[in-house]
Amino acid sequence: MKEEHLIKFDVLRGIAIILVFSYHVLGSVFTSGIMINTYENGILTIKGSSAYLVFLTFFPLSYGWAGVHLFLIISGFLIHYSYLKKNTDKLNFGDFINRRFWRIYPPYLICLFVFSFATGNILSTSKGVWDFLSHLFLLHNLSNDFTQSINPSFWSLALEFQLYLLYPLFLFLRKKVGLSATCIIALFVSILLSIFQILFPVLKQPAIELSVFRFWIVWILGAFLAEKYYTNKRMFRINTVGLILMWGSFFVGRCFSFFTIYLIGLYVSFLFIMTIEWYLYNPPKISFPGRLLVNIGLCSYSIYLIHQPYLKVLIRFFNMFNAGGVSFLISSLDYILIFIIFFLIARSMYVYLELPSVQLGKLVYNKIVKRKSQLV
Template sequence: MPQHLEKINVLRGVAIMLVFGYHSLLVVFGQYEIYEYSPSGLWIDFARYAPGRIVLGLTPPGLGAQGVTLFLVISGFLIHWGFLKSGATFRFGEFFNKRFWRIYPPYLVAVAVFGLSLGTGGLLSLLTHITLTHNLFERTFFTINPSFWSLALEAQLYVLYPVFLLLCRWLGGVGKATLAVAALTGLAMALEVGLQTRSPTLWLSVTNLWIVWVLGAYFGERFFYGKRIFTRGAGYLAGAYGLLTLSALTPVYALLGRVLFSLFFICLMDWYLYLPAPATSAMGQALTRLTARVGLYSYSIYLFHQPFLANIIQFFSFGQKSKPVLALAVAAAFALLFIIAHFTYRWLELPAIRWGKTLYIRSHRPVPAAAVSRG
């Protein structure tokens, strides 16, 4: 595997651990996120919340919803980098064949597992989940499995990729196309603020998150041509992360948090992918390999870690409420899901990818000339 793809798996591992940590905090502490602001509207209302709750929301897992942002940036990067690597020729059938067999068969199995065990939420919920459109309706947004909204979003962003390529062609480059998508995102956000919309299907709409994916694609093109975006040291990244963390205390985070974090993530990726391999200890190398393995299994972990996470944590904590015991239970739950993901990756993901490749090759195999003449 090329070194940069192995590093991408490390970043995927970080992303899924952020998402898992975020959902685990919701299980252990309940709703800890703060959305109410002071009368001035500049900060959260410090007088209404305990300091511990505020600090919890500023920890990496407390901001773990940004793991989805990192996944979207990585997706845009890999899709567009792969397009350029293949000769910058978009083959509609080949592209969607790969995307379908990569995500849909394991996803359909997960829908069946949770739909049969917990219920589908009704016919509309089932149909929209099968068609990966449930994130477009408030009634179905969090049904069956609350994590599935981002998989539907991912599928819709795949559909928008040819549109992005057309924008690149019409506007004269990936940079101008990215600015065009950013302008569209800004318009959508302004409309939401003007209409004072609070619906999650609007706040997490395809329009608002398209720019996150597109920024990943923009970086993919820069990386392909060896053009750096971020040339500073790790200290600047640490400082930027600190400022972004503090922004969670303001309305800026609620409105622009994902966009700002996506900019941070492309800088982080640029720094990390160009970083020479350091001479680390055996323990450091083992930790890197383990994180990369977590990243390799991240799709299966994402598919199956909810909605039974609370039950799994309760099982490993033996019903105790002690925070140290719950922390150990969370670690045990992740270990169990890692083992499950190992098998679903090998038994669901890899076979589906192989089947899709085989079927595509067979369906596009040239017809022998002799057969044509006999016909």
């Protein structure tokens, strides 16, 4: 892949973390809810809702949770594209999992310790011990009790690593039944899960909603796009106007309960696939906003790791100085200042933690490989 296209994925990461960060900010400010979820005969009703709630319901950043979908699509694309470039039928799983481990786990581990013990000793109770251990082994998204504990953002780190472990299965299915059929299988798994949740409401719980079975299709869509892009084949042929209309249809769909409850995640994933493909084949030059997003994207992982636990504290701190109440201008300035604080911390983490961790992983793996070759 050309260097300019790799940079574009940093832009996309920057957009993804801004979406997630904005969603968490809105959730911290508007604690009573950021959107209307009242329906009559399956159609959204704004009767009795305040003007700000109507605005937030159709405000794009209120759907910042979709930033996680974008992160997963980017991950699927880049990992599979890297595999395709090696032009081999066999995945070196040891090398693959080593690189992924050192990329995400050491920064995560340090943040896990910080957030686990910052407000007390989490190990003082048996539940706390299990909570900590489930996070340590990246299994916490399998438990309703621990999915959103310690640091709510951590749930997707467990999901991400579980998706890495499923990559060999994806390659196996791709070889046996083909790429399209593999996507259909993953889609079927996600749809089947939704059907079971309709039939058995008891299954509507965080550990299932945030499970790898729900999000495997999202990750695979990124891999699917990578393969199409690698072979210079288009998934969609859509122009800028068409893309804007497709995003508009997302907000139309939001007016219907069935779409909102069962289809919204898949739909936004397909919209991201369309957008990324359009971006790759119609690449505008990287302007100043683009370069800014590149820098944010480089630090996006660290921003994701650290921002949520202390977000409310910082919001309350800045609100102390807003004697005239919360206005749009003041709130926007607060948002920017808070983001800058997290960005500066994350930038240091990227330089002094993330990059050295990746280098250490290479050294460790090379030594292991060298030692094994000497024993043979």
